[in-house]
Amino acid sequence: WLxxxxxxxxxNTSVRFAHSNYKTFYVPESLFRYQPKKMPFAAARYNQCSIVGNSGILVNSGCGHRINQADFVIRFNFPPVLTRFMKDSGIRTHLFTCNAGIIDTNMSRSQNDQPMEKLRLEENSPPVRPPLSRACTRLVSRLVRHVLHDSRYQHDSVRGVFLNHPEHRRKTTEFWARKGLVERSLSSGFYVISAALSFCDRVRVFGFWPFERDRRGRALRYHYGVRPRDQGPDNPWHRMDREFYKLVQLYAKGIIELVTKPCS
Incomplete structure (x- = not known):
């Protein structure tokens, strides 16, 4: 269950958080009615998916066109899409994910600085679904109200706010632990790449690079659009270097395409 x-x-039931054996998340009727009746990806299968991280390696990569060619494009944490980075990061977005901290930060901004206005959400595409494994009801309800009741977002491409099932994240974490990747928490990027393999025939990964310099020795910002607010490579929750090594292994086996060089 994704x-x-x-x-x-x-x-009116509770589910266990992904990273806790005793803390639970309560699902009230007011939130329940916005959830899908059945699994949205049950029948979906995409030929090619672009998973777009926020690493500074995207700057001057010219990868926007390749990213846009995919049937399904996934992004993370309110990325700056409709900006000067379009030629590098692409413009299409079918799904974006965000964690509780990012929601809290961005939903607290003034009404004149709304991060969702920087996203181009594809018409006739699946809904916006921010997977949240540690969010509280207050934050989730706040996002639901913001997205579904703000007149600026009343179009077909924004049809719901879906919640990541904690059990799916827990099982994914356990799977990778058996493969040698032991972390307090998988990053959203690595988790989504893992999930995408279940509904995408070909997965192309862009903007995943945890190092301070690229393959040519060029100094990089941690994130291409903003200065990091999540402690960057020192984040105690994630080991981006270990995750990247696993991505390289998946690339070597032909399971994913890992783009780490300029596209043009």
Whole structure:
């Protein structure tokens, strides 16, 4: 179960957080009614997916065109898409994910500086789904109200706010632990790449690079659009270097395409 649905999580029940054996997340009726009745990806299968991270390696990469060619494009944490980075990061977005801290920060901005306005959400595409494994009801409800009741977002491409099922994240973490990747928490990027393999025939990964310099020795910003707010490579929750090594292994086996050089 990738996301909470009305079938797998009834109203007025609680689910365990992904990283806790005793803390739970309560699903009230007010939130339940916005969840899909069944699993949204049950019948979906995409030929090619672009998973777009926020690493500074995207700057001057010219990869925007290749990213846009995909059938399904996934981004993270309110990336600056409609900006000067379009030629490098692309413009299309079918799904973006964000964690509780990012939601809290961005939803607290003034009404004149809304981060979702920087995203181009594809018409007739699946809904916006921010997977949240540690968010509290207050933050989730706040995002639901913001997205679904703000007139600026009343178009077909924004049809729901879906919640990542904690059990799916827990099982994914356990799977990678058996493969030698032991972390307090998988990063959203690595987790989503893992999930995408279940509904994408070909997965192209852009903007994943945890190092201070690129392959040519060029100094990089940690994030291409903003200065890092998540402690960058010193984040105690994630080991980006270990995750990247696993991505390289997946690339070597032909499971994913890992783009770490300029596209043009």
């Amino acid at each position: 996301v909470l649905t009305q079938r797998n999580t009834p109203a």
